[in-house]
Amino acid sequence: MLPxxxxxxxxxxxxRPSLPMAAIANGADRGDCVDQWFRPIPLSPLHSTxxxxxRTRFAPSPTGxxxxxxxxxxxxxxxxxxxxGGQFILxxxxxxxxxNVEAALQPxxxxxxxxxxDWDEGPEVGGPHGPYxxxxxxxxxxxxxxxxxxxxHAYRDFAKPDxxxxxxxxxxxSGQAFxxxxxxxxxxxxxxxxxxxxxxxxxxxxxxPRDGQCVINDLIRGEVVVEWASEQDHVIARADGxxxxxxxxxxxxxxxxxxxxxxxxxxxPNTPRQVFIAQSLGYELPTYAxxxxxxxxxxxxxxxxxxxxxxxxxxxxxxxxxRGKAIAERCALTTDxxxxxxxxxxxxxxxxxxxxxxxxxLMLLGWSLDGEQEKFTREEMIKxxxxxxxxKAPASFDPAKLTAFQADAFxxxxxxxxxxxxxxxxxxxxxxxxxxxxxxxxxxxxxxxxGDRLKMAGDIIDFDYCFVDDYEINPKAYQKRIVKPGxxxxxxxxxxxxLSGADEFSADAVEKSVKGFCEDQSIGLGxxxxxxxVATTGAAGGFGMFETLAVIGKERVLQRIEKTIANAS
RNA sequence: GGUCCCUUCGUCUAGUGGUCUAGGACACUGCCCUUUCACGGCGGCAACACGGGUUCGAACCCCGUAGGGAUCACCA
Numbered sequence: 001m002l003p004x005x006x007x008x009x010x011x012x013x014x015x016r017p018s019l020p021m022a023a024i025a026n027g028a029d030r031g032d033c034v035d036q037w038f039r040p041i042p043l044s045p046l047h048s049t050x051x052x053x054x055r056t057r058f059a060p061s062p063t064g065x066x067x068x069x070x071x072x073x074x075x076x077x078x079x080x081x082x083x084x085g086g087q088f089i090l091x092x093x094x095x096x097x098x099x100n101v102e103a104a105l106q107p108x109x110x111x112x113x114x115x116x117x118d119w120d121e122g123p124e125v126g127g128p129h130g131p132y133x134x135x136x137x138x139x140x141x142x143x144x145x146x147x148x149x150x151x152x153h154a155y156r157d158f159a160k161p162d163x164x165x166x167x168x169x170x171x172x173x174s175g176q177a178f179x180x181x182x183x184x185x186x187x188x189x190x191x192x193x194x195x196x197x198x199x200x201x202x203x204x205x206x207x208x209p210r211d212g213q214c215v216i217n218d219l220i221r222g223e224v225v226v227e228w229a230s231e232q233d234h235v236i237a238r239a240d241g242x243x244x245x246x247x248x249x250x251x252x253x254x255x256x257x258x259x260x261x262x263x264x265x266x267x268x269p270n271t272p273r274q275v276f277i278a279q280s281l282g283y284e285l286p287t288y289a290x291x292x293x294x295x296x297x298x299x300x301x302x303x304x305x306x307x308x309x310x311x312x313x314x315x316x317x318x319x320x321x322x323r324g325k326a327i328a329e330r331c332a333l334t335t336d337x338x339x340x341x342x343x344x345x346x347x348x349x350x351x352x353x354x355x356x357x358x359x360x361x362l363m364l365l366g367w368s369l370d371g372e373q374e375k376f377t378r379e380e381m382i383k384x385x386x387x388x389x390x391x392k393a394p395a396s397f398d399p400a401k402l403t404a405f406q407a408d409a410f411x412x413x414x415x416x417x418x419x420x421x422x423x424x425x426x427x428x429x430x431x432x433x434x435x436x437x438x439x440x441x442x443x444x445x446x447x448x449x450x451g452d453r454l455k456m457a458g459d460i461i462d463f464d465y466c467f468v469d470d471y472e473i474n475p476k477a478y479q480k481r482i483v484k485p486g487x488x489x490x491x492x493x494x495x496x497x498x499l500s501g502a503d504e505f506s507a508d509a510v511e512k513s514v515k516g517f518c519e520d521q522s523i524g525l526g527x528x529x530x531x532x533x534v535a536t537t538g539a540a541g542g543f544g545m546f547e548t549l550a551v552i553g554k555e556r557v558l559q560r561i562e563k564t565i566a567n568a569s
Numbered sequence: 570g571g572u573c574c575c576u577u578c579g580u581c582u583a584g585u586g587g588u589c590u591a592g593g594a595c596a597c598u599g600c601c602c603u604u605u606c607a608c609g610g611c612g613g614c615a616a617c618a619c620g621g622g623u624u625c626g627a628a629c630c631c632c633g634u635a636g637g638g639a640u641c642a643c644c645a
Contacts, residue, residue, distance in 0.1 A: 061645050093645055161643065168641090177571045178641085203643055221574075230572050230641095238643050245645050269573060269640040290574090293639075298580070300637055316580090316596075364581060364594090371583025372593055391575095391582080394638070398580050401595040411608090452608055529604045541606030 054086035055259045058119075059249070061093040062104035065338070066111035066345045068397065069264065069294035069303055072362040076291065077262050078117045079385045089256055090122030092133045095248050101135070111345045115355045116378070121256070129256045134248050137255075141243035144251045144281060145204055145236060153280035154236060157205045158195035159184035179210075180233050201239035206276060208233050214272040219260075219289035219387050226272045234273050250274050254283040262289040262387070265394075266302065289387050292366050295396040303397050305343045316400035317342060327351045327458030331428040342399060352421060352457025357409035361402045365395040375408070407455035419444050421457040429460075431467035442467070442551065449547040465537040466551050469560075473538035481530040482568060488531040489568050494521065495528060496561040505554040511546040535564040 056077035060070065081088035090112070094101050109123060121127025131137060148154035164180070171178035186192045186202065195202065209228035216224040236247040243251075253261060268290045278285055294303045297314040311317045320342050328335045328350065339346045348358055360376055367390050369376075376384065410418070419440075426432040426443050433439040446466045447454065454460065465471035482488050498517045502509065514532070518525050529545055536557050542548055549557050 059645085063645090096644060165642095172570055172641095175570055201643090205643095224573070226573070232641075235643050240643095242643090244643070249645085264639095265574070266639055292575080295638085300575090302639075361581095366581090368582055370593090374581090374594055393575050395581060398595070401581065404595055450607095453606070525604050527604095533605065539606085543606075545604065 053259070054080050054084045055089065055257050056081045056086070056262055057089040057091050057253070057256060057258050059091045059093045059252075060108050061096070062101045062108065064104040064107050065305070066108050067303075067305060068343055068345060068362065071111070071115065071345055071358075072294060072365055073262065073264055073291055074112070074117060075115075075359055075362055075381075076367075076385070076387070076390075077260075078119075079382050080260060080262065080387070081120070082382045083385065086259075087120040088117070089127070089129075089258070090119040090132065091252055091256065092123060092135075093245065093249070094133055094135045095243055095245060101133070107339070107346065111349070114349050115345070115359060134243075134252065137248070137252065138243070140251055140255060141237075141248055142241060144247060145241075145243065148206075148236070148277070148280055149204065151280065153207055153276075154204050155182070155207050155233075156186040156192060156202045157182070157184055157233070157235075158186060158192075158198075158200040158202045160200065177230050178232070179229065180205075182233070203235045203239055204237035205233040205235050206273060208273070208276060214275055216268075216271050216275065216288060218268070219287060220292075220390050221265075221268070221290055221392060224268065224271075228272070231272050231276070236277070246270060246273055247277060250277040250281070250283070253286055254278065254281070258286050260289060261286045262291065264293045265290045266293055289390070291390060292392055292394045294365055295394040297397050297399060299396060300394055302394070303343060305341060308341055308343070311343075314399075316398065316403075320399040320403060323458075324351045327425070327461055330461040330464070331425045331458065333428065343397075350458075352425060352459070353406050354409045354413075354456075357406040358402070360409070361405045365397065366391045366393075375405075403455060407452070410455060410457075411452045415444070415448060418454070418457075419447055422447055422454070422460045425458050425460050426467070429464070429467075431460075431464070445547075445551050449543045449551060451543060453543060463542070465539065466548070469556070471538050474534070474540050477534050477540035478538075481534045482564065485527075485531065489565055491521070491523070491528050492531055492535055492561050493565055495532065496558055496565075499554070499561075500558055502554065505550055505557075507544070507546040507550040510549045514546070532561075536560045 058070075058074040058077050060066070078088045080086070090109075092101070092105060105123060112119065119125065121129060122132045126132075145154065149156070159180075163184070167180070168178045184195065184200070185205075186195060192202065208231045212228050214226045214228055214231075216226070218224055234246060235244055237243050252258075271288060271290075275285060295301060296303045296307065297311055297317045312321060324340065324342065324347055327333070328340065333350055335350060336346075340350065341347055345358070349355075356378060359378070359381065360374075363376065363381055363385065364374060367385065369384055369389065413421075423432065423434070423440070423443060427434050432443045446460070446463050450460075450463060453462070495514070495517055498520075499510075499513060502513050514528070515525060518528060521528075533539065533542065533545055533548070536552060537548060552560075
């Protein structure tokens, strides 16, 4: 990357617009609706993100949950700000009043905190451009709306929704793009009074150009050209004067000094109208970058929180969900059915994922450094990410790969950090008593023994038999190792005798003892060890047998063998 | 249906005209290691959507076709 050259070229572009000649020409002979306001301002060329102070934003609406796709968008925004010493702003899009914003906002902020994505301005931290809730910025929007009205870029319209709907359907049936003929547009105060006398309510619409084209220079997509005529006269204010999303968004982006609007590609079709609003208001345009959306597992459609049933048909997705449910159930997690879903970040936090692993995986959805390196520390993410290496095509969410990333990251953790993460789960399951040294030591032993069999903190549930006696017995393993070999019970009985005489019950001591037993009996270790495992853990597999026995403890081991023998006969 | 976007292994991707008999990762899979289950090591399977150009030469450039997707609200 050549920062200085990039900087030069972006300055050159700013001084001498080269791209949108068509738009300028068309603007000149447009004649009717608007005067010379419309002159697209060229955007910075690629790479320019490295050399300017960047202000980005993520604008969630308070829905109560954080979508994985949204997190990726936020991540890119956050990185862009961090790598340039710029600011990352959180703005709350709550123009659609009526819900409990505060309650629905908390889970989102918590999600950000958990992920370690801090915001420089926004809820709770404030900032110089506040307030950061759209519901509290009405005056600014009202001002913008009246300016738009005055300059003729917007008009009052008295169409009824169903009247417009009829028109739209007719256009659609004839295969034409719907173009509103503005038949209920108020040209003057007299019109307004007349319509109001008819009992009509007036909204404010954008008076979109009917010819020429809008050129969007997108950092990821390149040049996107849209005919103005294909744009609607979008409503920007309701009858009660309250603003709609596009208006509010553009006004705020400008007021906040947002330099880069980085958002999901589904916003691309919205961009022309936002460009229109911004330019009508005389704003300098931000640089746009439209990210490919995150697609569903094994598919190409946009990942949606609402299609759980469909995703559950995907093996890997179903596995993750099953794992999550098992952890939630065993650890008595109070999960909300509505948010306990692998499409939402809450899920991962609840079952003991590492935020860095999630972020690392998400960053690779649509972005790559060189096709070789895939693992990045947070510092590397900030250092190495560039928008010009973001792909254009949607990337499908792969739960198996995410889990693999999580497993690797989790196993790279130092033992004490692992223990710290796992402990809450073990405590919640009722297996470990917090503050009790013996109990905590046992947990540490189990975690050390389990090693990389623990992929996430919640995986501790697989080792319930280390802590309690009411574990499940795997029927297949029982059949194979206890029932089928005719001598298993007999051997187990003898082994129990042998073990009962042991003074020490450390892993090493037990190993010696069991191996000595095998020698005495002239059998291979393999002939007893499987039966021993099933008898003492009920499981077909697990970590080292002798570590397992040591952790369970002499008394319990003997009891369990005894019980197995009793049940078998 | 209109508008816009996209198209390399099952998935994420590398690739910017010759180094591509297309590289890496996840998944799947074979072997080795091993008392089990994992880890690990060494292998394997597997892709340039299609058709035309341009060129000595195309995954890469151009044009079409097909397919997929997003979006078309007084939601955000």
